[in-house]
Amino acid sequence: MMTLFQPGHFFYEVWIARGVLLSGLAITVASAASIIAIGLSVGILGGLCLTYAARPIRWVMRAYVDVVRGTPVLVLIFFVFYGTAIIGIDVSPFVAGVLAIGGFCVAHTAETVRGALESIPQAQSDAAKAIGLGFWGRLVHALGPQAVRRALPPWINTAVEMVKGTTLLSLIGVVDLLLAAQQAVSRSFMAMEFYGACLVVYVVICLGISQLGALVERRLAYIRY
Amino acid sequence: MQYFFNWDVVWRATDKLAYGLVLGLGMATFALVVGSVIGLASALVLTSPKLKALHRPVRWYVEIIRNSPLLVLVFFVYFGLPQAGIRGLDNIGSFVLTLTLYAGAYMTEVFRGGLASIPARYIESGMAIGLSGRQCFFFVTLPVMFRIVLPSLTNNLISLFKDTALASAIAVPELTHTARWINVQTFQVVEAWTSVTVLYLVVSYLIAFVLRRVERRYAVIR
Numbered sequence: 001m002m003t004l005f006q007p008g009h010f011f012y013e014v015w016i017a018r019g020v021l022l023s024g025l026a027i028t029v030a031s032a033a034s035i036i037a038i039g040l041s042v043g044i045l046g047g048l049c050l051t052y053a054a055r056p057i058r059w060v061m062r063a064y065v066d067v068v069r070g071t072p073v074l075v076l077i078f079f080v081f082y083g084t085a086i087i088g089i090d091v092s093p094f095v096a097g098v099l100a101i102g103g104f105c106v107a108h109t110a111e112t113v114r115g116a117l118e119s120i121p122q123a124q125s126d127a128a129k130a131i132g133l134g135f136w137g138r139l140v141h142a143l144g145p146q147a148v149r150r151a152l153p154p155w156i157n158t159a160v161e162m163v164k165g166t167t168l169l170s171l172i173g174v175v176d177l178l179l180a181a182q183q184a185v186s187r188s189f190m191a192m193e194f195y196g197a198c199l200v201v202y203v204v205i206c207l208g209i210s211q212l213g214a215l216v217e218r219r220l221a222y223i224r225y
Numbered sequence: 226m227q228y229f230f231n232w233d234v235v236w237r238a239t240d241k242l243a244y245g246l247v248l249g250l251g252m253a254t255f256a257l258v259v260g261s262v263i264g265l266a267s268a269l270v271l272t273s274p275k276l277k278a279l280h281r282p283v284r285w286y287v288e289i290i291r292n293s294p295l296l297v298l299v300f301f302v303y304f305g306l307p308q309a310g311i312r313g314l315d316n317i318g319s320f321v322l323t324l325t326l327y328a329g330a331y332m333t334e335v336f337r338g339g340l341a342s343i344p345a346r347y348i349e350s351g352m353a354i355g356l357s358g359r360q361c362f363f364f365v366t367l368p369v370m371f372r373i374v375l376p377s378l379t380n381n382l383i384s385l386f387k388d389t390a391l392a393s394a395i396a397v398p399e400l401t402h403t404a405r406w407i408n409v410q411t412f413q414v415v416e417a418w419t420s421v422t423v424l425y426l427v428v429s430y431l432i433a434f435v436l437r438r439v440e441r442r443y444a445v446i447r
Contacts, residue, residue, distance in 0.1 A: 067422075070430060071387070071422050071425050071426060072387040072388070072390035072401065073387075073390075075404070075418065078404070082408060082414040082418065083414060083415065083418065086228055086415060165294075166294075167297055178294075178297060182300070191304035191305045192304075192305035195297060195300050195301040195304060196301060198297055198301075199301055202292070202293050202294050203289055203292045203293050206292035210288075210292055
């Protein structure tokens with residue numbers, strides 16, 4: 001039993017690195033939460049712009065969404081990370097990375113919201129108009145609730161992608177779970193154990209969110225048009 | 226701070242950029258093709274009642290891969306497997322292996338969906354003209370399924386191409402790695418990253434444009 005915690009054993013190395021591993025996990029969770037918060041708040045606004053805004057605004061938004069969705073997240077991260085330094089804005093790698101992935105999440109969320117809103121039959125909007133609701137009234141009381149039901153399953157997929165995307169922060173030096181594991185590897189040379197354990201943690205988090213999404217999808221399956 | 230634009234640094238790296246682009250496209254295409262074979266096999270296992278014993282391992286493969294970050298998989302395969310005695314893969318080989326396994330899991334879902342959405346009347350008509358089960362599979366099910374999943378294949382090729390950016394983390398000289406190289410060598414940050422972004426965008430939209438035409442040509446008549 002005692003040999004498990006002798007130097008050279010995986011458990012011993014994990015115990016030695018517990019501080020950095022736990023703070024790495026905290027950074028991963030914090031970055032994922034901030035990215036999803038940015039994506040959700042700005043993305044919903046963006047989706048509304050894509051669907052209802054005046055043409056010039058819609059075009060700008062469309063260009064943004066198409067460019068960001070057509071670029072690898074890693075390139076966006078490096079662009080923001082090195083770009084902010086060049087124009088003299090001093091931000092930490094964490095902030096630069098979260099802004100970059102957050103911007104990516106905004107584009108995906110906006111597209112999901114637009115798709116959900118546009119897939120609602122015209123009759124719903126007409127009916128809401130007929131009972132005298134204004135634009136915001138229609139949005140909040142008639143279209144919004146239906147759009148949420150349609151957007152939620154694909155959006156939860158996006159959320160999982162964002163959690164997976166936080167690993168890219170390690171490439172600009174943010175000590176997230178992956179970089180913490182990497183540091184532990186460079187001391188212990190236990191690459192398989194540490195990356196394997198890291199994989200398990202990410203799979204547990206993402207599978208949890210996916211299962212939640214599947215549950216939501218089943219609960220909403222009764223809605224048919 | 227003053228910043229002077231100098232696009233020469235990009236032009237001077239044209240050969241490196243071209244090599245990176247071709248390498249990225251090559252890795253993505255290979256992963257798509259071999260991943261499709263894996264995906265088709267897994268999807269057939271999942272839809273076959275005879276192979277029930279294999280359902281669970283295949284489901285595990287798909288769920289684990291789809292819920293793990295590609296970068297962690299890349300590190301696991303590149304740094305972890307040699308430790309377990311599996312050697313002989315350089316960085317490109319190990320990245321391609323990872324991307325292929327990754328693509329295989331996603332393609333399983335694509336093909337499973339494709340198989341499920343074949344209208345029953347196609348197979349019934351096949352049976353009605355006297356095709357055997359095997360003939361029905363090769364001459365009816367497979368061709369119809371490929372037509373149904375063609376748009377997903379396009380999307381997957383594009384997202385795999387974007388995923389090849391992660392190969393730069395293990396020093397594979399593809400586009401992102403080249404951009405970092407230009408960046409570090411010259412400090413012309415904006416030029417390096419803008420040119421690579423434009424390349425990714427143009428190639429992605431070009432793939433989409435060309436393959437959308439192919440899709441229209443083979444659109445399913447339902």
